[in-house]
Amino acid sequence: MTFTTDVPVGEVIHNHLLSCSPDDLLADAARRMQQHHVSSILIVENGQSLGIWTEADARKLDFSDPALLKHPIRDYMSSPVDTVKEDVSLSEIALKFQQLRRRHFLVVDQDETPLGVVSQTDIIRFQGLEHYLCMRNVRSALRNPPLILEDSLSLSEAVKRLKESGRDSAAVQFGSSERYSIITERDIVRWLAEGIHDRYLRDVCVNQLYAVDEETGLLQASNLLKRKGFRHLGVINRQGQLVGILSYGDILDSVEYEYVNRLQEALHSRDEALKASTSHLRLAQRVIEASLDGIIITDSRGIIQSVNPKFTQVTGYSEQEAIGQSTGLLSSGRHSADFYNHMWDALHHSGYWQGEIWNRRKNGEVYPEWLTITAIYDDDGEVSQFAAIFSDISDRKKDEERIRRLAFFDDLTGVANRRLFQDRLEQAIANAHRHQHRLAVLFLDLDMFKRINDSLGHLVGDEVLKIVAGRLAHTVREGDSVARLGGDEFTVMVPEVSSMEGLMILAERINDSICDPIVVGSHELYISTSIGISIYPDDGQSPDELVKNADAAMYRVKADGRGSYHRYTDALHHDSVRELTIETRLRKAIKENVFEIYYQPKVDLAAGKMIGFEALLRWFDQENQQFISPAEFIPVAERLGLIGTLGDWVLNEVCRHLVQWQQDGLEILPVAVNISAQQLMKDNLAETVSRILKMTGASASWLELEVTESCFIPEQADRIALILHELRSEGINISIDDFGTGYSSLSYLRRLPLDALKIDRSFVMHVPDNEEDARLASTIIAMAKGLGLRVIAEGIEDERQLDFLRQHGCHQGQGFMFAKPAPEKQVRSWLAEKWCPVEYCALAASE
Template structure:
């Protein structure tokens, strides 16, 4: 194949700017004059020495591939897939994977696939144009029978040019006039490449005295050429690198002829910056080092962005507390430590009583300020080694480590009740919120992190039932409900392992034409003894546990697989909608999982829609904004589910790249009666139209409701009136026919 997607990939690196550590060959090629292109036109690919292909099976462990590339000094290796296709993994892909900590598993999951191909008889000019346009540095070479025979690197093309120039220079020894012209051409071309590069370039003599720098060097460091020529590159030193660091650097230059990596340097103005640096030894005709060439780019902003994303993956942006994922990691670690030393661990689950009233009366901004103040008060009243997390909405959780006396936990809970319950000043108002706190103890109540969180949550509801603004330890009388939930949780683990989950699909219709425009994937559990378990009996529990991530991934994969099958069968389903939870979205591997799923199922991104609850979108605005914008750039449609039940601000909504609003079915109960709900639905539909969004009404069950929605111009609808959720094989026959029948009535 001659075109395809990438996983880690050269193309991705080129588009995102993640790989700015050297001059790209495609950059230099764009400045080649007509004379250079002439040589490329004349010579076919088969006329130059092309690297023989080194191919490893897709199942090969990534660490083995890395070791092999290091031993054989390969800058790229090909990956053979069971379906007959090839992919490629480059040296820079590996550097990026190691930096991201993701170098695990089989190589097939990381290679760019498919490998882009050219034939051996195509010209080098065609190869240069293709590689420049595609922004890749390697292509496979195939013979007339389509067999893979080699791997062409862009450096091979440039080396071919250099070789041709060398031949011309040798001829010029016999023809002095031609020699002079060609020498001038080479100097002119090299100078253009040197000065036009976006990366900083520095050339030193063998004694590391600077001889020349380019304009990008001046832009990145602040030093002009006159200020640095004759000086040692140490003038840029930040002082952050140890002597051993430089010892290893020079050892690599001496033995390998090159070094590359990250290094902190200092600009002329004193500002520190992180650069990706490549240094190459240049040898003369006698194989002695005559010069060193250093090429570098400023990656400070990229590193800051990576660190920010890493922080967002483990922290709540509003309060700067740990999020649920980090909380569970720390609780697990605390349990291991407590088990080793015979100590106790307390888990507190804290929920603000009637916090919804704050949002109802004062709005989200005031609610956010209250949450931040509550977070500060909780942190101020526990020890530095204790963990405080925001679990979502108005719920917080704490891990109290090294507990000797459970009565101390009660004293902390009492202190939190007093401190959180104090008046909070918001502008000229005083706001009072009270907490209800549930407590579980390791190992008295449970020994697993998931169980302790669930039991503390149960105890918190017990505190609310006692009148709120109290704390409650988990008690044996709560055990019946807790045990039932723990048993269900265990069965859910088994259900995932034994493939007991099923997806049902409910169609969405265009209310003007009756055409099906989408299907929503809905999770069902086919229990071996209880039959089809209603969603209300297990989905809430799954979402509160760590299972929501693997179950969510299964749903996403299965929905995409089915959508691909419908495409192959010619069934026009619009797009498949999948609900995703906040916990699933904010795992650090969500985007990579999504990319893998779309690749494995071969489903184009435009056929997938992700649905997020309105409360999730509003409570995690900064994090979700970053994620949604990334999803939108990949062509994935985005919808806000249960719209109208939260407190969305139009200011925030217009800044999110969503294209669909789904109105909660609760607003349809008294439709057409002139009720407040009617006004809300009309307003949402009008707002959606004004913002250019599709509006879907959920829960359409009667002809009266359908007529009301058509009257107010609602775009789309779904509900029992059209079709109940059903297995995929039953959906195809009824979907479009049912919509047309309803509109004809």
């Protein structure tokens, strides 16, 4: 291989050589490189070159290491240093770059004294490759699709992705737009020099990626790089899509595609070649043998005459096995006769063909390759030979497929992701509109899935998601589309709905399949799913509307008890708007501290006297001048994770009131405070209660904590029992609220340090008239007494209910019959008057 300007490397390098001590800090070395605008620094000790650190080495750094900038450069340098003598020609160095896959060499004189550093950029700038580059466009120099990073990535993750992909640059996409910036190895050095390591790409990427069309000539692109002072250019196709990033290294590698032309020149000029330098002839042979691409020479009929070593490495056929055979030896059988006819027509008419082709190795494996064939003409203008150069692009194909999978499929479950689902839904809507039929979107959310992640870990949770995705894929009909939107949310798109009955059957079938036991390791798990359904065009005209409305319908299922399905209605939209309004005002209410505690008396049913209170949270919305029901805002607070904040406020406020009552000489009656499941599952609940008691000066015996039966999660049984025992040891009474609405077992209840059991108002409401409720209430009373627990009935509203509960031995009760919940001021009056609720009720009844 010869070049227009085959000059010694010593004539083109800069004599100034940047160096540092091995003990210099990495950050200091980076700053010096940035100040001098160089891509490498030599590490020298006692006049000896120990190693070199280049911009390429920056990709190997771990930006997540907080002490990164404090490490000495010796920890990261490359050693030993590859050197070349100053009289070595640029063409030989170009070959060394390709053979050793290096990007820098240290240039030394005959005495091994360092003179400077030569890089790939220097080769492109000084080697005189213009007559090669003018024949090619930038598309032919691209070997890989571009590495595209999201602007939300941290610098640490970005550097890691560059390292894993083996790239020296990446495009940075801003959001979902087609606007890109670029990061390179030089940027990494700059971040080190400026001490930046804990930012995100969007914070440091300010320049837009400069891009050229893929049909732009390589010579023009090379000149543009020199003129602009860039080292990379974006490459876009006719549709404006980014298809690659061109670097000096790509340009240098692309020169290999011109080896075929060099062979043609050698054949045409064989008479003159006898007069040429023997060193140049040896160099041409070395280029062919060292080429990273396979090369084949055939006669005009396609009979192989010569191959290079890379041909044998790629195909498995030795030189002896290939020579004399037709190129059909490599045929994969994947292409039609028309494909080959088109190829030969192009060769005979234009003398050139280039494209992607599938061939077969000796072992039978079929693989993709990028093939360039050039016709070689004799003195009479007739085709005498063909020269072909090819490269195995299997890895590139795998990368393209992996990138496609990552772009359109969920990495964990393998089903479609949000982007692909959106695309499919848009196409299905267009088809439904064209053919005037309906389609459906089913929005699925796994019930109580967070419990699995919290109790068994995310690895088990991930396995559950995989199994659920598999069951969905096997349950839906052919043509339906399953996607995972994120977390435990899935969607199913039914492109054509023939009847609502069929859609309901599908929803039931999905629920049944999800409800089957899921075995992960030693765990047998049971879950259900809530499904919301929206129909096009009835419930929405766009993908966003259909998904949003199906989501709203799903939340209605959650509110109604989970494990079922519901179709979207207009009422759900109003409910969703109402919930959003409550959410906004709730955050404001917490910030402004506008809540209030109301108290409802608890009565000894036998003695008829007041023996305690239940604390109830009330919220008066100043904007609407009305109370907002706890049934509305408590679920919102739980969903937003604010229930813990509210719960701590209630405990603090109740304890503060109790201390004030004592200081004012009022009789202290214990107050029951409800504890949510989220508060209970915190490991520091006992610590929080103890801190509030100590801070306010309240006594632990003044408090009773009510825990709803639904809080007793089987997977957390031991943990919950431990927390309750810890609270009980502090002297705090514990009771179960809303008993009869959950699924706790008697054996489990016996393990808990309980003082009382509260019968849910739904069992008291219809006694004694409803025989079934009466039996349930009496059974609960008997069971609680058998466990040695006090029994408290909620929702007592009339004399007949009171008589029934007294007859069956219920100890305590509360309800509107005695008093409605009242503010703290009213409680003071009750305590001061030593108010007796039963006497009050009797007096009111007689009046």
